[in-house]
Amino acid sequence: MSYVEFSSDAFLVAFFLYCFAFMFYVIAFAGKKWSNRDPIAHQRRWGRIAFIVSSTGLASHLAFFFTRWIGSGQIPTSNMYEFMTFLAMSIMIAYTIVYAIYRKPLLGVFALPLTIIIVAYAAVFPQEVQPLIPALDSIWLKVHVTTAALGEAFFAVGFAAGLMYLLRVIDYNDKTKNGRRAQFWLEFTLYSIIVIVGFIIAVFAFRGAGYEAEFTQEKVIIDSRGVQTETTSNVHYTLPPIFKPYNSEIVSVQPFLGVDKPLFEAPSWMNGINAGRKLNTVVWSIIAGTLIYGLLRLAFRKPLGAVIHPMMEGIDPEDLDEISYRAIAIGFPVFTLGALIFAMIWAEIAWGRFWGWDPKEVWALITWLFYSAYLHFRLSRGWQGLRSSWLAVIGFVIVLFTLIGVNLIIAGLHSYSGV
Incomplete structure (x- = not known):
């Protein structure tokens, strides 16, 4: 078996381990209510099992990364499949680091689904090893792409914690104007995530049926x-x-x-x-996502946020707010190095200029400015809790558009990433 074939098997193993780990996290936090014994002991036991399984999945993911690197002779970050798999692996690395700091496995309830969705999204793209084009054949590819992705991974962990905070504190029984507005935007955020899931399901369903x-x-x-x-x-x-x-x-x-x-x-x-x-794909994603969301609403007969909210009882929202902030604070300097400084050095080497207003460059700058504003409001204006969590969620939406929208929709010098 070649290194590339082994890496594919390792990637599949990592995906299933992530899925099992997510189920164990759900048992840890949702199942504690039905535990006949000590709920705290139940949560700790299943949380420990979930973390061990997710860490094993990360080890398998790392095996995929390095064996594909050895087998192909180039770092596997040169196309959408490879980059998204690396981003998913980076999110798990960031989650593990945050867990080592806070020892709170509750974040895995949302970090694991995010990783699973990104891994499934990566599998939509061609998985063959593709030779590097001249502009990519540089040592700066390794430092630029890997550090930028690692910074975005910490932003993803901040997003997960921020979303958990919103699900914890937003009261669906609040009938005031501000309460209804918060409920609408939280539900819209959940709907948007389901649209991405709908895209993945639609692509695999029609691909499995052999549609052309x-x-x-x-x-x-x-x-x-x-x-x-x-x-x-x-x-x-x-x-x-x-x-x-x-x-x-x-x-x-x-x-x-x-x-x-x-x-x-x-x-x-x-x-x-x-x-x-691409327009056709976007429309199908919305159709599939809306259908899935509608079926879930029909099954639960209430907004999805109202379904998840009771499961968050007993979780300290201040812990979630602190984790979200710390994750973003760690990711910001890493992203600054990778997406701006190292990227400009690489641009000078590859294209003879530090900055050219390419769409990917512009949106990377927008992302950096947004998180700069987040840290400014957090530290100087005292924006904590609800405001801070909304900014963490919005920031990662900008990251996703920079990764997906710019690569696949807007043409530019970085369009090769969507191949």
Whole structure:
């Protein structure tokens, strides 16, 4: 068995261990209410088991990372599959560090699902080893990408703790205007997470069913001298085409629910790489996520936040607030080094300039400015508790857009990351 094949098996083992660890965390904190003996002892015992299993999963994840590195001869962070797997591994490393500081396994209830979602999201992308393009063939790839991802991983832990704080303190029985507003945005946050899960489920469901559709798209490009060039390219879909590419013709479409042709055409102004297919994927993600959210609401007959809130009883919200702040405070200097300083050094070497207003550069700067504001408000204005937790949640939403939205939707020098 080659190193790359072994790494794939190790990655699968890590995924299942993370899933088991999450279930053990749920038993530790939700099951203590039904424990006939000492609830505290029940929580400690199952929390310890969950941490051991999650740490074993991290060890398997590290084995995946290093064996793939050895087998491919290059650090596995050069495409979306490799980077997202590394980010998931970094989140587990950050969680382990925070656990070593605070000895509070309760954070695993939310850190593990976040890791599982990112691992599943990574598996959507092609998993073959791809050779590095010249711009990536540099030692600065290792220091820039790894430190930036590690900083974002601590932001993810801060997000998990902040979200737990909101679920702990927001009262769904509060009928005031401010109370209803807080309930709406918390529920919208949970819905957004479910939309990402819906995307993963939709992709794997149709991929497992072998669904395919193909179009030929004609593009007209006019250069600065007014010379017109026409190109034709094939666009491959693995989800039923609600939106077909702009100015395209059908090559083949498998019928789905009796529909054998696209319902709409992507707008003409969406002229990025595979813009029509990406719009189609976004729409399917919203459809699948909304369906899952609706089924959950139908099953529980109450908002999801109201379902989770009683499970958070007995958890000290001040602990969650402190963990969220400390995680972000640790991640901020690491992110500053990786996403800004090391990135600018690499940009000078690869492209001959420190800064070029590339979309990825701009959003990395926006992320850094947002967390700078977070720390300023926290330290200078005394923003703690509810305000601080909302900022932690919003900040990680910006991180996700920087990672996913910029890589896969906005064209730029970093577009190769979405391959």
